[in-house]
Amino acid sequence: MRRKDRELSQNEAYEIIDNCQYGVISCINDDEIFSVPISIVRKEDKIYIHGAKGGNKAKLFKDGKDVELVCVIDVKVPEFSNECVKQMIQDNKAANVFTTQYKSAIAKTKAYLINDDETKIKALRLLSEKYTPKYMDAFDAAITQSLKITNVYELKIISVSAKAKILKG
Template identity: 25%
Template sequence: MANLIPSRLAKRAHFDADTIYPILDEAFFCTVSYVADNKPFTIPTAFVRYEDKIYIHGSVGSHFMRELEKGIPVCIAVTLADALVVAKSAFHYSMNYRSVVIFAEGEKIEDPELKKAMFQWLTEKVVPGSWDYVRPVKENEVKKTTVLAFKLDEASAKVRTGMPIDDEEDKTLPIWSGIINLETKKMPPVADELSQHILLPPHLQG
């Protein structure tokens, strides 16, 4: 992976797959930024990583997807927030996080079988165990969907962990400092009106 060294706090940068891939696999959404008609655009969307590429999808009629399938340069960002860092001074307030930035061009996937595979990868990422439970994807649904792949050749991660870094003269101040951990977790499933009398399947029972 290319070394896209940040201009500040380069010690927090990582360029190895062992750091980058787990962040991408944990995150559900990415933000894709690009320029079209001399105007900036940024779009949040679900994604999935498979091997050394990430995949996104959308309607064949989507202006967003039609622009990206041209192979224009994009910047893709993913961030996971782990904790609020509470320092003894407002200047040193921060956040523990894991992030990935990718520079790439979209590759339109034409192979219907690969498009179906992307549906499976994404479905299993979002709700593991559900692919074999739900109604199979129809051929016309595949045709109505554009799938784009982005290589991870130019990807870098940036990570902050640990406690506040206060100025030496502030360390003895009687002001509380530390971290407030953040957690994103799945809550118990809530049935819609059509599923009130359907037994919750094992893969949703947690």
């Protein structure tokens, strides 16, 4: 990481992954880059995602395929008073007006298709509890209706890094 002053710990990287609304996963597909935003959930050193039985994910995310996950949270463009902006101009720091605050994490993973129904259901339950906790009464019925048409993938975390730009004041 070039900016060591922005580097975060592994635990902070996991917090970013756990708190992001969605992640973007990417991998190589026939010499092209395939990327897609997706709902994710992490348990220990595994990230779970799901999708249809067909399509690029079904084709790519198996057999230990290298997949990278990017998560970003707490994105904010700062607001400055007119006086503050004028002072930055006088201090030759006008470029500091054009910045963004954020926290980001990148996980290098290996993707595996989950074939075991019990493990698939556990992963889908984790996803559902993260994104739709107030509808968990419908979970069992939804599993009955859709488990056979849903793929679930485990992204085994190999390494993780994170950084943040936090503005002071």
